[in-house]
Amino acid sequence: MLSIKNLHAVVDGQEILRGLNLEVPAGEVHAIMGPNGAGKSTLSYVLAGKAGYEVTKGSVTLNGENILEMQPDERASAGVFLAFQYPMEIPGVPTLTFLRQALNSQLRTRGEDEMSTPDFMRLIREKSAELKIEQDMLKRAVNVGFSGGEKKRNEVLQMAVLQPKLCVLDETDSGLDIDALRIVSDGVNALRSPDRAFVIITHYQRLLDYIVPDKVHVLSKGRIVRTGDKDLALELEDKGYAEFEETAA
Amino acid sequence: MVAIKETVDQVKGLDVEEYKYGFVTDIESEKAPKGLNEDIIRFISEKKGEPDWMLESRLDAYRRWRTMTEPTWAKVDYHDIDFDDLYYFSAPKTKEGPESIDDVDPELLRTYEKLGIPLREQEILAGVKTSKIAVDAIFDSVSVVTTFKEELAKSGVIFCPISEALRDHPELVRKYLGSVVPVSDNFYATLNSAVFSDGSFVYIPEGVRCPMELSTYFRINEPNTGQFERTLIIAEKGSYVSYLEGCTAPMRDENQLHAAIVELIAHEDAEIKYSTVQNWYPGDKDGKGGIYNFVTKRGDCRGDNSKISWTQVETGSAVTWKYPSCILRGDNSQGEFYSIAISNGYQQVDSGTKMIHLGKNTTSRIISKGISAGKSSNTYRGKVSAHRKATGTRNFTQCDSLLIGDQCSAHTIPYMDAKNRSVTFEHEATTSKISEDQLFYCQQRGLNEEEAVALIVNGFCREVLQQLPMEFAVEAQKLVGISLEGSVG
Ligand SMILES: Nc1ncnc2c1ncn2[C@@H]1O[C@H](COP(=O)(O)OP(=O)(O)O)[C@@H](O)[C@H]1O
Ligand SMILES: [Mg+2]
Numbered sequence: 001m002l003s004i005k006n007l008h009a010v011v012d013g014q015e016i017l018r019g020l021n022l023e024v025p026a027g028e029v030h031a032i033m034g035p036n037g038a039g040k041s042t043l044s045y046v047l048a049g050k051a052g053y054e055v056t057k058g059s060v061t062l063n064g065e066n067i068l069e070m071q072p073d074e075r076a077s078a079g080v081f082l083a084f085q086y087p088m089e090i091p092g093v094p095t096l097t098f099l100r101q102a103l104n105s106q107l108r109t110r111g112e113d114e115m116s117t118p119d120f121m122r123l124i125r126e127k128s129a130e131l132k133i134e135q136d137m138l139k140r141a142v143n144v145g146f147s148g149g150e151k152k153r154n155e156v157l158q159m160a161v162l163q164p165k166l167c168v169l170d171e172t173d174s175g176l177d178i179d180a181l182r183i184v185s186d187g188v189n190a191l192r193s194p195d196r197a198f199v200i201i202t203h204y205q206r207l208l209d210y211i212v213p214d215k216v217h218v219l220s221k222g223r224i225v226r227t228g229d230k231d232l233a234l235e236l237e238d239k240g241y242a243e244f245e246e247t248a249a
Numbered sequence: 250m251v252a253i254k255e256t257v258d259q260v261k262g263l264d265v266e267e268y269k270y271g272f273v274t275d276i277e278s279e280k281a282p283k284g285l286n287e288d289i290i291r292f293i294s295e296k297k298g299e300p301d302w303m304l305e306s307r308l309d310a311y312r313r314w315r316t317m318t319e320p321t322w323a324k325v326d327y328h329d330i331d332f333d334d335l336y337y338f339s340a341p342k343t344k345e346g347p348e349s350i351d352d353v354d355p356e357l358l359r360t361y362e363k364l365g366i367p368l369r370e371q372e373i374l375a376g377v378k379t380s381k382i383a384v385d386a387i388f389d390s391v392s393v394v395t396t397f398k399e400e401l402a403k404s405g406v407i408f409c410p411i412s413e414a415l416r417d418h419p420e421l422v423r424k425y426l427g428s429v430v431p432v433s434d435n436f437y438a439t440l441n442s443a444v445f446s447d448g449s450f451v452y453i454p455e456g457v458r459c460p461m462e463l464s465t466y467f468r469i470n471e472p473n474t475g476q477f478e479r480t481l482i483i484a485e486k487g488s489y490v491s492y493l494e495g496c497t498a499p500m501r502d503e504n505q506l507h508a509a510i511v512e513l514i515a516h517e518d519a520e521i522k523y524s525t526v527q528n529w530y531p532g533d534k535d536g537k538g539g540i541y542n543f544v545t546k547r548g549d550c551r552g553d554n555s556k557i558s559w560t561q562v563e564t565g566s567a568v569t570w571k572y573p574s575c576i577l578r579g580d581n582s583q584g585e586f587y588s589i590a591i592s593n594g595y596q597q598v599d600s601g602t603k604m605i606h607l608g609k610n611t612t613s614r615i616i617s618k619g620i621s622a623g624k625s626s627n628t629y630r631g632k633v634s635a636h637r638k639a640t641g642t643r644n645f646t647q648c649d650s651l652l653i654g655d656q657c658s659a660h661t662i663p664y665m666d667a668k669n670r671s672v673t674f675e676h677e678a679t680t681s682k683i684s685e686d687q688l689f690y691c692q693q694r695g696l697n698e699e700e701a702v703a704l705i706v707n708g709f710c711r712e713v714l715q716q717l718p719m720e721f722a723v724e725a726q727k728l729v730g731i732s733l734e735g736s737v738g
Binding site: 105 | 684685686687689690691692693694695696697698700701704705707708709710711712
């Protein structure tokens with residue numbers, strides 16, 4: 001599904017990703033952990049194609065397709081979804097309108113028919129109920145005045161509606177209380193499927209109790225420095241990241 | 250930042266030639282000779298078969314205008330207009346004034362069809378999806394057809410070209426014309442008072458709620474022709490009307506002058522809602538051509554508890570100079586101004602409103618959303634004043650500016666003047682840029698850059714778009730997107 005080879009990326013003249021390799025097969029959930037400033041968010045932006053994140057070397061393919069050549073919206077339509085660590089506010093645009101336009105834009109780009117209003121409403125009702133999202137929240141402007149938990153649930157709702165192939169979640173657990181964490185995790189788990197891959201970026205092991213990963217990678221100084229199974233997360237919780245900060249130096 | 254630079258580059262590649270209404274209708278026209286003098290004015294008045302007092306009033310305006318000079322206080326910069334090099338009257342050639350839609354030149358009907366303006370009543374009636382809207386279609390200097398006149402007449406509503414009103418209801422026109430915008434009001438208004446060609450006349454009798462939306466559609470076709478429309482709307486005691494005007498013009502290299510006057514009179518307990526979607530040709534990507542839009546619009550809340558509400562979506566014209574205002578004369582009267590002004594390319598906008606509080610407990614509300622892109626300049630200029638006797642007056646003003654790229658500019662110039670102490674004036678202003686992060690967020694969800702800009706800008710304008718009649722809100726929303734095409738990407 002996702003294949004990253006020897007990826008180097010520069011931000012503001014500084015090399016942040018320095019030869020990163022990562023393979024995430026379809027149907028698997030991989031966690032990426034690492035100290036602050038390791039380059040986790042940078043990786044997510046590079047995958048999504050944010051301006052200013054320049055790839056200087058290496059390749060990224062999704063189901064064999066080179067996504068680095070694509071515009072951000074084309075990547076989205078090709079199935080790349082990023083749940084943002086800090087979702088943006090869009091004043092005056094109701095969440096429902098935003099979701100509808102996003103979905104229809106993707107369908108159009110893929111040459112498919114737009115979804116009818118009744119079908120769309122049915123889909124939204126079903127998905128928002130799963131995430132315990134009130135209809136009232138869908139009428140409010142995108143992320144404006146949303147609590148931290150609402151913003152994250154909104155990200156997962158968008159993911160559920162857009163049905164991407166590759167889901168990258170950046171610190172989706174940060175700022176969530178235990179109830180919200182459970183709701184969000186249930187939402188993510190419901191989306192697990194044999195033809196979808198997940199990259200879950202987190203700083204804390206806690207999230208991985210709910211979303212159990214197939215593999216755990218440690219990212220430090222722009223590289224994957226260790227890979228293990230879910231027990232690696234527990235070990236990191238115990239020992240912290242000090243070891244990696246040194247070895248990668 | 251890299252990202253910001255990229256946006257600037259994209260803005261440089263902008264293309265305002267995407268104007269979709271720029272075609273020319275090939276039709277024979279009858280014109281008055283070029284230039285302006287008393288004979289031309291007599292010609293116009295005679296063509297329209299006007300009463301003598303109207304001709305006298307025009308001549309009086311013309312003589313005053315000769316002594317006046319163009320205002321220079323607005324933040325706009327344009328070539329001198331050679332008023333002797335313009336045509337002041339142009340009408341599509343027809344045998345007589347069209348009696349019904351069947352007499353209208355098919356070429357004209359095709360023009361309005363292309364513009365999406367339905368003129369055939371039976372087609373509108375057959376279409377279940379659109380609600381009924383009566384249209385007065387004005388082509389250069391004359392009205393070509395007005396729809397639903399008979400049906401409106403049943404409820405006593407008069408909706409007709411102003412030249413027809415001068416013939417059929419001269420006493421009404423004489424009573425109200427110039428009573429809100431006096432002949433000597435300003436340079437362009439005085440010019441208009443001398444040479445005005447056509448426009449709509451609306452009269453809503455006491456207690457009548459106008460049974461459908463009224464609208465006028467203005468089209469400038471002839472080159473070197475000024476359009477001097479004149480609109481007069483009177484709402485008698487306890488009546489209500491919602492009126493919309495739309496405007497387009499072909500793409501031409503020369504600038505064209507549009508100097509209109511709109512006067513609204515709301516008597517006791519009456520309400521007038523006036524909406525404009527202005528999409529005159531803005532000029533090409535190098536700033537060549539486009540309409541000079543110099544307009545005087547004013548409403549008089551003459552009676553107690555009356556209400557006048559202006560909503561405008563201004564996306565076109567090379568230069569816009571326009572301040573739809575309210576005189577709040579009646580006690581407890583209300584004035585509103587909701588505005589979206591978009592400038593792109595080399596467009597210049599100086600627009601805003603005046604709320605003149607004269608009556609007690611009068612209230613006004615101003616919501617202005619200015620969006621500048623390209624190399625354009627966008628100024629909000631507003632005045633709120635309260636007379637000595639206007640106690641208990643309240644105003645709320647909110648001016649938000651949104652910048653796209655860094656070669657455009659936005660200015661907010663509010664004047665406030667309270668002559669008594671029991672006045673509450675609130676003013677809020679913000680200036681923001683579309684952030685790269687917002688754009689990226691939208692793109693990450695699948696919107697392309699233009700869709701993302703249109704979505705964010707529509708969100709920014711939402712409060713104003715919501716004021717438009719439903720039928721036009723969707724169109725206006727699309728227009729917002731279209732007029733910003735090429736501002737990024
Ligand atoms: N937009 C940016 N401009 C400059 N430096 C950046 C930018 N984004 C990230 N960085 C730098 O890149 C490094 C990696 O940051 P980030 O990817 O956010 O790490 P993480 O998400 O692992 O905490 C940090 O040293 C950070 O300061
Ligand atoms: Mg981060």
